[in-house]
Amino acid sequence: MxxxxxxxxxxxxxxxxxxxxxxxxxxxxxxxxxxxxxxxxxxxxxxxxxxxxxxxxxxxxxxxxxxxxxxxxxxxxxxxxxxxxxxxxxxxxxxxxxxxxxxxxxxxxxxxxxxxxxxxxxxxxxxxxxxxxxxxxxxxxxxxxxxxxxxxxxxxxxxxxxxxxxxxxxxxxxxxxxxxxxxxxxxxxxxxxxxxxxxxxxRPKAATEPGDPVTAGDHVMAYVRAQRDAIVELDPAVRRDAEDSVHDMRVATRRLRSTFRSFPKVLDRTVTDEVGAELKWLAGELGVGRDQEVLTERLTTALDELSATLVSGPIRERLNSWAGAGHGGSRRRVLGVLDSKRYLTLLDTLDALVADPPLQKAAGRKPSKVLAKAVRKDFGKVSALVEEAMEQPPGHDRDLGLHEARKKAKRTRYAAETAAPVLGGPAKGLVKSMKSLQSLLGDHQDSVMARQTLRELSAVAHAAGESSFTYGVLYGREEHRAAVVEAELPGMWASVRSGTDI
Known part of the structure; x- marks a missing residue:
């Protein structure tokens, strides 16, 4: 070893x-x-x-x-x-x-x-x-x-x-x-x-870095290049199971895919859509274990916060068993993905795209107007989704709507990150706002997934003749956490909208 x-x-x-x-x-x-x-x-x-x-x-x-x-x-x-x-x-x-x-x-x-x-x-x-x-x-x-x-x-x-x-x-x-x-x-x-x-x-010439970005295409490709590099550099850390490495690689794949979708006037989507589909596959494979890690930490912390009188049955043992089985399986799966021909082909494809990007006409234009227009378009989609979701009554449809809003908030954040070197303070402010919104809606989605997991674990425990009381207690607390988020959202969103100036 x-x-x-x-x-x-x-x-x-x-x-x-x-x-x-x-x-x-x-x-x-x-x-x-x-x-x-x-x-x-x-x-x-x-x-x-x-x-x-x-x-x-x-x-x-x-x-x-x-x-x-x-x-x-x-x-x-x-x-x-x-x-x-x-x-x-x-x-x-x-x-x-x-x-x-x-x-x-x-x-x-x-x-x-x-x-x-x-x-x-x-x-x-x-x-x-x-x-x-x-x-x-x-x-x-x-x-x-x-x-x-x-x-x-x-x-x-x-x-x-x-x-x-x-x-x-x-x-x-x-x-x-x-x-x-x-x-x-x-x-x-x-x-x-x-x-x-x-x-x-x-004797090789000294390696040269790309020049300072000038056009809209330069700025978008600088961001694309950084995410390509991050995926390759994180590969050894993921194989070694280093802390947060899977999460960080997954974020890099999402940033790349979002960039392709946010800037279709800069990069030709007839080329990037196929690459984006492969990035979605990779993110999905990486997410199998990561999502379970997040849920495990959330449920374990919630269980630790309960008084002894509210803990009934071997819930901690069952939770640990569920988490351990999931981690072992997902770990083997991730290693298999990183050794697969499909993954290595994706890396080659990203290299080729960086070396010869499929630039559109707008890529050669001044970046301020091109990038700002794309960021505003993404922000408009977030706005529509948040408002539509909050019009729904509490339950499945609202949960689904807020989850979609969270995904669009990430995309808007990444677009603003790309534009920040050009647009300066307004884009940086939007990055910060979208990160806060993403965090709030992420807590809501984690609550949705935690409740689903608690229902599943409770059913298994009940079938085994164990008490399901504590699962119900935790479920109720997750419902409350989701309600708190939903109560905070209108005020936060009003602040975000009034503070956005791109």
């Missing part, structure tokens, strides 16, 4: 003078010489270096205290999650899965071999507690694919101890800078090796 650790480190350029004296660094009581380790690492990537382009590294390394397979995923500047797996001749399936959203139908090949002599020092405090590990690495790089170049250099690497305060690295850096040592120009050894071993005639 692979293990994960959070790696926080900094790299520095070094000449042959070795490591400056660090005994005077605040908090450091001793600098312990741990000897020299011989490391031999082979890095894997696609032939067009997709992992390197995303600052992801996958290697097989021998030597040192952590020999094995290492996959490093970027978290932030100088921070990566390192997933480790035991040594084997081929890439472990779990690690291969975590890079599948990048590799897709491509093949992983050995691209770089790095051999390093690492002179290791431990920085420890008065109690002997490790603060950081410092290594002076003499590196020899050899190109294995896409060239035959070699390179060598020396660098200093400072890695924070597990659970350490990142501010300690600032203290170490001050001492290193004072001694003339400067931060490395390369983010990683692999990045430097790729740059220095590439054939001179084929």
């Amino acid at each position: 692979a293990e994960t650790k959070r790696e926080i480190e900094r790299k520095y350029e070094s000449d042959d003078s070795g490591l400056p004296d660090l005994t005077g660094v605040a908090g450091v009581a001793s600098v312990l010489d741990k000897g020299v380790a011989e490391l031999d690492a082979t890095y894997y990537d696609t032939s067009d270096l997709r992992l390197a382009a995303a600052s992801i590294t996958l290697r097989r390394r021998t030597g040192g205290s952590d020999a094995g397979w290492h996959l490093k995923l970027p978290v932030g500047p100088g921070v990566r999650d390192e997933i480790q797996a035991p040594l084997s001749d081929t890439v472990p399936d779990e690690l291969a899965g975590l890079v599948r959203s990048r590799v897709r139908a491509g093949q992983l090949v050995a691209v770089i071999r790095l051999r390093s002599d690492r002179d290791v020092r431990d920085l420890v405090d008065e109690g002997g507690q490790l603060l950081a590990e410092v290594g002076v690495d003499a590196v020899r790089a050899e190109r294995l694919f896409g060239g035959e170049g070699t390179a060598q250099w020396t660098e200093i690497e400072v890695e924070l101890a597990d659970g350490g305060d990142p501010a300690f690295l600032d203290t170490v850096e001050k001492r290193l800078r004072k001694a003339g040592v400067r931060p490395s120009k390369s983010a990683s050894k692999l990045a430097r090796a790729l740059a220095e071993t590439a054939p001179r005639r084929k």
Whole structure:
């Protein structure tokens, strides 16, 4: 099984003078010489270096205290999650899965071999507690694919101890800078090796970001590109079952689909409708487990708030069993989806759409009028749905109407997010208003779904000869919560309408 650790480190350029004296660094009581380790690492990537382009590294390394397979995923500047797996001749399936959203139908090949002599020092405090590990690495790089170049250099690497305060690295850096040592120009050894071993005639140009948005199409595509990137980047987190990762990926798919529907004058819907249908499928698959998680948390919290006198029968055990069974099944289902040909094809389709967007005539126009008109149209649909729903008597039709209004509020919010860089304050205000409306109506819909679940669980409990009293208590409280939302809605909506100026 692979293990994960959070790696926080900094790299520095070094000449042959070795490591400056660090005994005077605040908090450091001793600098312990741990000897020299011989490391031999082979890095894997696609032939067009997709992992390197995303600052992801996958290697097989021998030597040192952590020999094995290492996959490093970027978290932030100088921070990566390192997933480790035991040594084997081929890439472990779990690690291969975590890079599948990048590799897709491509093949992983050995691209770089790095051999390093690492002179290791431990920085420890008065109690002997490790603060950081410092290594002076003499590196020899050899190109294995896409060239035959070699390179060598020396660098200093400072890695924070597990659970350490990142501010300690600032203290170490001050001492290193004072001694003339400067931060490395390369983010990683692999990045430097790729740059220095590439054939001179084929050395890639530095990656360029799209220019500042100018037209309506530029702004819409900037938003589309950001959501495409979010889906791909969240894939490993979803596979690892990281907190909120499924929710965040689902939101990205919804943002994309909403954008296609909100801006038909910018992007041709004869092309985007088919992509939107696939995004709807993906969101639906991701939502199976997520919806149950939300309901479980809601019902568990409500049960915890009841006094002991109102809890009758094994309701907590039945609720836990229902939640556990659902999570296990949905988890397997999500992993199957992420490994499916349909999902990987969708990612390819999104890449193609970003590379060659199906722009309409309005895409070339100034963005203020085009985007504002689309946002106003979406807001008008929300307005009509809210007012129509509130005209219905409490019950099924009102519940359904408010649910539709909530979905349109999300769409309007996402359209306003797209337009915010152009329209400024009014669009940002609408984003905030729609988020509040979405939250209020979301609480109402959660109450609707909670009551449905309580009815189902109560029927099962009754058939098993258990008391259904507590299910009824919880059901009544959910009815009350929905009524409170419905009472608050007219006032909120009046405020939203009066404050909207787009």
